[in-house]
Amino acid sequence: MKQPQTRRPNVIVFFTDQQRWDTTGLHGNPLGLTPNFDRWALEGTHLYNTFTCQPVCGPARASLQTGRYATDIGCYRNGIPLPQGSRTLAHEFNDMDYATAYIGKWHLAATRTEPVPESLRGGYKYWLAADSLEHTSDAYDTVLFDGANRRVKLPGYRVDALTDAAIRYIDEQREQEEPFFLFLSYLEPHHQNRRDDYPAPLGQEDRYVSRWTPPDLAELGGTSQRHLPGYYAMVKRLDEALGRVMDALVSLDLAEDTIVLFTTDHGCHFKTRNGEYKRSCHESSIRIPAAVWGPGFNGGGRITELVSLLDLPPTLIEAAGGTAPAAMQGRSLLPLVRREPVDWPQERLVQISEAQVGRAIRTKRWKYSVSAPHRDAIADSGSDRYLEEFLYDLQADPWELNNLIGSAAHREVKQSLRERLIRRMTEAGEPAPVIEPAAEQPMGQLELTPRDRVKG
Incomplete structure (x- = not known):
């Protein structure tokens, strides 16, 4: 007798921008910024030593979408569009009969001309995004574009506005036969470019004035004393957003059938290593928070091997039952999660551009x-x-x-x-x-x- 086919898990990527690894409680931050991340990472698999392969927005995102080094793709710096025809996570999940969706900051069309044309959306079927969200929006002025290229203004603080949109999408998908792959891409805790500030939710940054400062920033200074309060308040709101997404999954009976990956594109050194916030070899630029939970990852514990951003695409594909393409240059983490013997890389490569x-x-x-x-x-x-x-x-x-x-x-x-x-x-x-x-x-x-x- 033929057994009924098991539904593949939904997959959500909860992606922040410019978040240092040491903003999390599991990495020693004493301010209680990330109780939701800390809890779910302990229940799932905490990727303790995770590093970007390129400490700047566009190249890191190109690498995460394709599983290839920035120089291999051609997107070695900001301002270079993802080449049309590039195989992305969306294409892989489309081929596995997933509904694919992108919400938030894209930064791979390499133009501030909005909206992003369909040919430059990387194969995502549902679209509510802006290529350069830092230029189309502000903390309380969230403007994106939908799949029909219509301007959409969302209410609320920008983190909350994107979270609301994601929860609406999840709710709409729960009765569908096909599983979904949702890439939820926030701008926070990135700075607001045109003012060079870190705009927190109103009234929230005061609680972090003159609080804990990481030792590198305490010694080197930079803009940390001016910017850390807003930055920390942004991280706190992002963690609350993560909690809201997880609550939605629980309430919709999807939590046991959904894989959630939390990570970011790069860190932030607050103008201590060069004239801006990233684009350096230092831990503050390249070390990032990351954890995965859901089917196949719950109870995975703490992985201490060195993980690259490039390892995450093949991991998600294989966890969803697919086969990662040979062109991907990272390696699936599933053998590590299962505690299988594996010859894992003892060093991770970082390519640096622009600075x-x-x-x-x-x-x-x-x-x-x-x-x-x-x-x-x-x-x-x-x-x-x-x-x-x-x-x-x-x-x-x-x-x-x-x-x-x-x-x-x-x-x-x-x-x-x-x-x-x-x-x-x-x-x-x-x-x-x-x-x-x-x-x-x-x-x-x-x-x-x-x-x-x-x-x-």
Whole structure:
């Protein structure tokens, strides 16, 4: 007797913008900003060490939609549209007979001319979005465009307006035979570009004035004291939105049949590492919060292996019963979630653009970064020659305040990391570059043991 076909799980991507990993309670933030994230991550699978592959909006989003490195797609900086014909998450889920929907910020049409034409929407069937939401809207002036290119103004604070729209979509889909894939993309806690501020819900940022400051920002300053209160209040409202989405799933009897991924595109260093907020190799730019819960992920615990943004697309596809295409350059996390033996990468590659032509790897202990100062950071996607720029021992210096790139004591470490970076670059499809060592000098009592030289 033929068994009835099991319905595939719904999938929701809850995607924020420019959110540091250490805004979450599970990463030590003491302000109680993320009780919903913390709870659901503990019930599901917490991806403790997750990193973007490109610390700027457009390239990171292109990589998440396609599962490919920014240089492989061609979207190595902002302002380059996702090439038509690119296979996205929407195409993969469309082929699995999912209803696909996109709500919020897109940033892959590479034009401020709104609305986004259908040919540049990445294959999503339901559309309520703007390419550059930071320019079409403000905190209390949420303007998007629907699938018929009509201007839609939503009521309420922008986070709440997008959340309301998402809940309406979920409710409309619950009686349908086909499962849905919803990509819900917020602008917060990104700054409002034209004012260079972080507009929180009215009256909410005062509670975070002169509160906890991460050690890197406490030492380096930047704009953190001016901007952290609004930034934290934005994060708090996003977490409340996550709670509302989860409540909707529970009330609609969809929670047990829906996979929810929470993550962001990159972090924020508040003008401490360069003249703006990201586009650097530092943890504040590249380390991001991430967790997954729902069928196949509940009870997964804390995954401490190094996870790249590129690993998330094949994970979602395979969790929904599909097969990730060979062109995707990440790896499914499901073997890690199931605690199966797996040869997992020991370093993650980061490509950096716009502020510099740079490349970096992050291992469990070390951060190693190179740049090509002779290249144009806007015109050039890469280089055949790089100079060593940063080395951080994250075991001794987790906030990256002591650059060891000129340390003679770390010569063997740098040589090993140099080789590992070149290997990862070639695996990403880039030509093997020449990396010129930094000038060295003695650095006081610094010394590495033989064990230190080979460890992680």
